[in-house]
Amino acid sequence: MSDNPSPVLIVGSMALDSVRTPTGEVQDALGGAADYSSVAASFYSPVQLVGVVGDDFPQEHLDFLASRNIDLGGVQKIAGGKTFRWAGYYDFDLNIAHTLDTQLNVFADFKPSLPEVYKQAQYVFLANIDPELQLQVLSQVKNPKLTVMDTMNFWIEGKRDALLKVLRHVDIAFMNDAEARQLTGKLSVVKAARALQALGPKTVIIKKGEHGALLFSGDDHFAAPSYPLEDIADPTGAGDSFAGGFIGYVAQQGSTKIDVLRKAVVYGSVMASFNVEDFSLNRMRTLSHADIAARYRQFRDISFFEALDEAIA
């Protein structure tokens, strides 16, 4: 592991979310794919954040992000503008988000422009955002070591060509199983992952929520279990936290070897499992490295089925 981890460049949505679940609700809480993934990554590596907010974005949120070693030099604050807002709810099936309202606001005219120092980024995460904006960011980064993207059904339906272009240019693609099926037309998640690899990314990571996550990298295949949470407060941002933990860990290790990628999937799963324990990013505010280490060990215990002497044999 590197003593001076490279910063991770993250671009995506910064939002104020209003969310209701069977256990509670929040209004105008800190949210957005870039915020979730940046905070999760920040437990492993410094982060350079690219995003846009209105001048209604509370200073306390910016202060919290800055306190997490997240560089806000790439965050545009639009005077007189309003921050992107999402309102939604989950019923008892927490796998399904029901959108009540989406206000793009300052996001509608967002043109990501990278500070000069960000263009040297080695590790780049294109969080869920319009794939045309993902391409604008990619074109500004000079010589990245690892590029990672996430997306959602909205862009698969509405910006398919731009999304396919992003896929041709990244090393790793994150999708949930429904998105992978939707994009490739393959019902089998294994076939869908292989089809995604054929579209460009050498590595595909399929997020399956309560069923864990799958890594397909070249011919390598890895299955991470999910943490057996009995109660989930709010699933919002689980996938973003997963991806942020993943790329943060990779940047911290300074390596994209397969054993690092496998552990990164587990660290991503750890971050997602914590994130859903509370609303918004609240669980991240008190999370410690000792908490992370303990849950990582639990993931190992959950998936272990051989004594060491047998594993050596």
Place this chain on the structure above:
Amino acid sequence: MSDNPSPVLIVGSMALDSVRTPTGEVQDALGGAADYSSVAASFYSPVQLVGVVGDDFPQEHLDFLASRNIDLGGVQKIAGGKTFRWAGYYDFDLNIAHTLDTQLNVFADFKPSLPEVYKQAQYVFLANIDPELQLQVLSQVKNPKLTVMDTMNFWIEGKRDALLKVLRHVDIAFMNDAEARQLTGKLSVVKAARALQALGPKTVIIKKGEHGALLFSGDDHFAAPSYPLEDIADPTGAGDSFAGGFIGYVAQQGSTKIDVLRKAVVYGSVMASFNVEDFSLNRMRTLSHADIAARYRQFRDISFFEALDEAIA
């Protein structure tokens, strides 16, 4: 591991299945929960089979079962009777079996009666069958070391009280995730498993098909991955093969310690993954112990994320 593994007593349906899937079809092929689970178990331990067939049941099927070290002394052959038949098909979503026809035939009047030697069985698997028949078998076994049951939605709906009584008397219950939710009314599979444990069995194993399997035993939790098959010929009997491999391995080891149960879940997953590669029990006819050992190693590779030196630390 024991040099002389105890036989596993298995009771359940013996059937002639007619199945169509997107890749092909079979007519009146060997099927039934007891046949699938007995053959899977037979790769690890001898089996004592309790079931019923008509005199239309082909002798070649009995010869095949006998060739697998399965004792047929508990199989009743009803003169003039017809064997239980199931006909169904799967569309592209292989998780959903569509039933076309069910003929109980000799099964309608089945009263399992155990040969004297079977009553000494240490390892008992009550495959999917009317829970009242499962209770009749349990009452005849004198002093079992481990009792394991499986069931299906049909009995959860139609024979709930008898099923709850079975659960109070067994050590291990197998269910798929939908059945566990249906029986307990809990949407979370973790909560459903805990609720099932509260109904009696110390250990609950949740089969999740393409998402692997979960073991809940006391406070212990283990998640086995699924094998990333790209093509499935016929999913019929996957759950039965899983349970048969599980109990066969436990009997072979002669132990119900948690590390044995975890490995048994993996061996069960191995047997299920082979079984779906062909129709009926055809894959089992050519399966070798070397095939099993190789796939077990693949399951280990799929779920491993730490180098040994780190695991020791």
